[in-house]
Amino acid sequence: MSLSKNIAEPSQTRVDMVMGAVRRQIAGQHSQPGARLTSIRAMAERLGVSKSTVVEAYDRLVAEGAITSRPGAGFFASGHLPPLSLAPVDPSAHRDVDPVWMTRRALNHDASLMKPGCGWLPASWMPGDDIARALRRLAREGDGHLVDYASPHGLAPLRQLLARRLADRGIEAPPQHIMITESGTQAVDLLCRFLLKPGDTVLLDDPCYFNFHALMRAHRVNVVSVPYTPNGPDLTQLEHVLGAHRVRLYITNSALHNPTGATLSPVVAHRVLKLAEAHDVLIIEDDIFADFEQEPAPRLAAFDGLDRVIHVGSFSKTLSAAVRCGFIAARSDWIEELVDLKLATSFGGGAFSSDLVFRLLTDGAYRRHMSSVRTRLADAMGKVIRQLHTIGIEPVLEPKGGMFLWCKLPGGLDAAQVARNAFARSVVLAPGQAFSLREEACTFLRFNVAQTLDPTILPAVERAMLQAHPE
């Protein structure tokens, strides 16, 4: 009596104890999914607690989704974890602006949106006429390529062409070391599936391409990061991180680093590879901005010879994001395993886009297009740097090429707040919170100079900044 009396109001600890007992019952395979749980009365007797304690525990477990209640029938083990979610780890007001927030807005097709924060060129800068011409030729000659699956490794002539283009950058990758993918993102994702298992530790640059953070969550791996300097990763920090963590993989850009626009120096490249060897770390070199370079920077894959470095490229930024085509250059024994993994998970994609890309690369249109893009970007870069200066926004460095400026906001403004305010004015910005997990990054924005030329954009950004000022 006295016992039941002094636990009349269920205490936190007793409820927790009951919840723990039920969780163990479920986890310990003692109950099949859908199996009925011990009744409230029996559980109360078994654990010597009041029924109200058990009721509160069961109610909380139902709310958690660990068990389900069927009116009149009792409580049942749902027996499964909830599905994978990429929702923000820390959904505080400060962190709701994250890689998912960024991607959803950048890909929003609302024509009224302006996107100085997105990661690609305006449609008007892309070779639409060349693509249309290639489409008409494909319509005439394409036959099989209009309806067939791609071959396992991908279009052979395209792989031969890519081998020659990589050789021009000092990367020795004969066609049997190259696999075609549906995009650069799919290439990195396949490599993560190939090289990682849940719980592994991956090293990212800080800041880095925001989607890498979402991709790592999708692979259930731990992320550590190293600050990125104007010459590449901070070597002291890199050595420290590799010493402190069991890092399996490092994902980075060598040339025109996203978002900083920095470029790896030969010396840093050499040291990074030495450290990677000493700590048995593999490296994915994501090089999708290669053709935006004015003069070629060193590539880790060239220094390393595709031993522990895997090289990834794509044409989404240079030709078309609508016609998906990327590639992986790696050890040939790994390429064979990657082909099997690609076939198992996507059946290898279609023959169409690689045929289209091959035609565009070989008819001279691509070279002309990219040389004019590089010139236009250099102009836009100068213009936008000057205009940003007038509203107090300064890039941390002036990149040698490409479309990105990594900029610090004045007066310690919170980039997420500025981005929220700007989005209310139909302007999609790229706040530092999406690119980095560190506090410092929260006052940075990434600008795409090709998408920032519209004269109404920076005034809107300025108003968004004023709005974000603490009163």
Added chain:
Amino acid sequence: MSLSKNIAEPSQTRVDMVMGAVRRQIAGQHSQPGARLTSIRAMAERLGVSKSTVVEAYDRLVAEGAITSRPGAGFFASGHLPPLSLAPVDPSAHRDVDPVWMTRRALNHDASLMKPGCGWLPASWMPGDDIARALRRLAREGDGHLVDYASPHGLAPLRQLLARRLADRGIEAPPQHIMITESGTQAVDLLCRFLLKPGDTVLLDDPCYFNFHALMRAHRVNVVSVPYTPNGPDLTQLEHVLGAHRVRLYITNSALHNPTGATLSPVVAHRVLKLAEAHDVLIIEDDIFADFEQEPAPRLAAFDGLDRVIHVGSFSKTLSAAVRCGFIAARSDWIEELVDLKLATSFGGGAFSSDLVFRLLTDGAYRRHMSSVRTRLADAMGKVIRQLHTIGIEPVLEPKGGMFLWCKLPGGLDAAQVARNAFARSVVLAPGQAFSLREEACTFLRFNVAQTLDPTILPAVERAMLQAHPE
């Protein structure tokens, strides 16, 4: 002395002991990846064994890839598991013919190959002219769709059209319950990433589409299976398997099951859903052959109302495998999570293929094309059944439509051996070993009737069978 003497020839157990000690040293985080291991001399002293024992243990560990040897420098922990491989679990002569073998050969672009074993229609049966016409229109009008990324959920008008088409099959899935993917395979793969974690148990039909087995290996999950009958899964077996295993997910086809061509009956559909509910099992209904049906069969998604059933479709089999486009219909809260997962892992694909598919579905070409395909397939089905009969091959059932015949070989012939012999004659067959892990399946072949009309194919198959007869 005597000790070191009587272990002069290293004994199995001592070598194993040393290997175990080194493995523990590595696994126990005591040594960072790349860290030097205890020297041979020191290890021999520590464990009181001869140096030759330690040398043999280290050599074996090097062969395993657990440690690496650097000449002159000693031995080092490699510290990582080897990458994921889809290579056959049991690479015996009998099992070398597996899903990977099947896929590699079916996708081989060597024009001299005949492919009665492949899973798609001949290019000549596909609507090449309609696609070419749609391409020319896209070249004229496509503008943004030639260069843009797709929107997060995928082309809105296509999702509206799919909602109407699903409603015709009794599946209530408004556009916000639909996400466009790059293919049916990518759709199932995304759902597995969303719903499964390594070590989960997945239920497959036996036999089932061979690539599901490869896909499950890629997800590191356990597979259990239930025999497929002419009316759907064997209910007694299903109840037994769900009782014996903690099954998370069941992947199946409802109409024109691959490879048997069987079709789910309404009663079996009801019972399957009841059992799934009782055991809290989710279901992926892969319905990519829907438009090959002569009259509509019941769909699990229609009975269930997208509660625990997720519906998947694609146009790779009906329009073009070169222009990739599939979709997922599911609970709208899950669609939102799946959109994030798709963006993280593929950045959502391109706007091009869904635009092309939408144009083909709406200009009437698709309806005309599919009605003529259904007629041609019905003809081919009759012809091929008669021709197979003349060489002693009999289908287990005559499907109501589609392209597949699941056939038993005469005299207990081994399908893998017949397939190897036929491949030497440039004929790609689909042996039971790729579709099932059970012994019985090893005497079955799947025939694609549309790909079996060439008069030289069955004579070649007959010779491959004769060759496979035990002397």
